[in-house]
Amino acid sequence: MCAKKIAGVLGATGSVGQRFILLLSNHPDFELKVLGASPRSAGKKYIDAVNWKQTDLLPKSAEDITVSECKSDAFQNCDVVFSGLDADYAGPIEKEFVEAGLAVISNAKNYRREEDVPLVVPIVNPEHLDIVANKIENAKIEKKSKPGFIVCISNCSTAGLVAPLKPLVEKFGPIDALTTTTLQAISGAGFSPGVPGIDILDNIIPYIGGEEDKMEWETKKILGSVSNDKSHIELLTPDEIKVSAQCNRVAVSDGHTECISLRFKNRPAPSVDAVKQCLRDYVCDASKLGCHSAPKQTIHVLEQNDRPQPRLDRNRDAGYGVSVGRVREDPVLDFKMVVLSHNTIIGAAGSGVLIAEILLAKNLI
Ligand SMILES: NC(=O)C1=CN([C@@H]2O[C@H](COP(=O)(O)OP(=O)(O)OC[C@H]3O[C@@H](n4cnc5c(N)ncnc54)[C@H](OP(=O)(O)O)[C@@H]3O)[C@@H](O)[C@H]2O)C=CC1
Ligand SMILES: N[C@@H](CC(=O)OP(=O)(O)O)C(=O)O
Known part of the structure; x- marks a missing residue:
């Protein structure tokens, strides 16, 4: 058994940072x-610097770590x-x-649109990490x-x-139109x-400031492909996907719900049963690689009329799985469905941890 890799967290006191602390305590x-x-926090013990807001207790192992300033010297190891x-x-x-x-594996938006920076949802497009592998390989050669x-x-x-879109696009082809609320x-x-x-x-x-544009743009990068020379990501064109998003904040603690309607480009459209089966059959690469945090079931297709619900379904597969319910025909587009994902696990810190597990499995860290 190899020694554990050493990890650091920037922004450790925030909403995402606290989730990182939970997910990394006792990680194999x-x-x-x-x-x-x-x-403001640097120099204090973590327990004194943080305003802990998670429903799980602050792990003992983090309590006494002295918070550093965000400068690379402190993180060199x-x-x-x-x-x-x-x-x-x-x-x-x-x-x-x-x-x-x-x-660095970052939740912040700052570098997401750089063409040579992979924008990764680990249950969807881990193959975009080939860009990192290519950078490391080139450095070795030089x-x-x-x-x-x-x-x-x-x-x-x-x-x-993008979690349900990935298998649907792979199986049924481009999406002509999609709206999400x-x-x-x-x-x-x-x-x-x-x-x-x-x-x-x-x-x-x-x-929610900037959110609709992010959903509409990032989807095209995540579902895009790595260029032949592995130097950058090629985005889907408007001919391959069109997305319109409307974003609302509601009084839920954790878990983002999305009501999606979509139309495929290819005719005839698949049946509702074929769509559900496609979602159920999807096994993400992180699971195939045997990563510790990878979901056993990537997409949970729920049949009850009143599911998914944030409080009841956000922790499926420890927050790394996505729930899809109410898959049905749409009288305007082809289908509609409700998607639920845990925003600070698969939507943030959990994705970061799973990306690191994939990088480790590929010998890139
Ligand atoms: N919350 C979510 O669901 C998601 C958030 N994100 C993104 O992740 C990032 C973090 O979000 P979130 O955790 O919600 O934000 P928070 O506001 O909860 O936390 C922000 C963190 O940044 C630190 N910080 C603030 N100012 C500075 C500074 N001058 N120098 C160094 N550190 C500083 C804070 O430290 P201190 O406590 O000392 O002020 C805190 O640790 C954001 O970029 C956000 O957009 C992405 C996906 C989902
Ligand atoms: N804006 C998201 C959080 C988030 O992911 O933000 P960003 O895309 O800036 O990292 C929310 O409010 O729920």
Whole structure:
């Protein structure tokens, strides 16, 4: 049995950072050693710096770690650094880490649109990590030291959307039109400052800044393909997919729900039963690789009329699985369905951990 890889977390005190702490405590492959947050938290013990808001208790192993400033010196011994940094600060910090030769897996939006940065939902497009493998291979050929790199995790609502789309597009071809209306949990808005109770109690907020554009754009990259020379990602064209998103904040703690309608380009459209079977049969590559956190069932197709529900279904496969319910014909497009995914697990920190497990299985960290 190899020694565990050393892991660090940037933005360790936030909504995503706290989830990283939970997922990495007692992980068989990674040992959490270094935590970073803002200058307000640096120098304090983690237990004193964090305002812990998870329903699971703060792991003992993290309590006494002294929070560092987010500078690469403190993280030099890390084999992998997970970032849950506020996007207002993530850009230059993550850049400095990559330049220092570190492997960074980031939840922040800053580098998602760079064409040579993989944007990965690990249950959907781990093959985009070939770009990292190619960078490392090229450095070897040029006898340079192992390069730093960044892998971005998608927007949390996008992660839930692309999970069922991947097997459907593979089996039934391009999607001519898709609309999605989201009902997003408050943990998605983070903890500093977070959504005020007075705004969300007895209410729905029909606007989440930037979210609709992210869903519409990121879907094209995640379902796109690696270029022949493995240097960048080629996006799907509008001819291959058209997405329209409307995003809403609702009074749910964790778990994003999405009501999706879609029409395939190819005629005749498949039957409802064929769509359900396709979703049930999908086994993601992370599961085939035997990764520790990979879901046993990637997509759970639920038959009850009133499911999925966030409180009841968000923890399927420990939050790494996605639930799909109410698959039925749509009188305007071809089909409609309801998708539920855990926004801070498969939509954020869990995806980061699973990406690291895949990188490890491929000897890239
Ligand atoms: N929540 C979610 O479901 C998802 C979030 N994301 C993305 O992940 C990132 C983190 O989100 P979230 O956890 O919700 O945000 P939070 O606001 O809860 O946490 C932000 C973190 O950034 C740290 N930070 C703030 N300012 C600085 C600074 N100047 N230097 C270094 N660190 C700083 C904070 O530290 P301190 O406590 O010391 O202030 C805290 O650890 C964001 O980019 C977000 O868009 C992505 C997918 C899903
Ligand atoms: N905006 C998402 C959280 C998220 O994923 O944000 P971003 O795409 O900026 O990382 C939410 O509020 O639920």
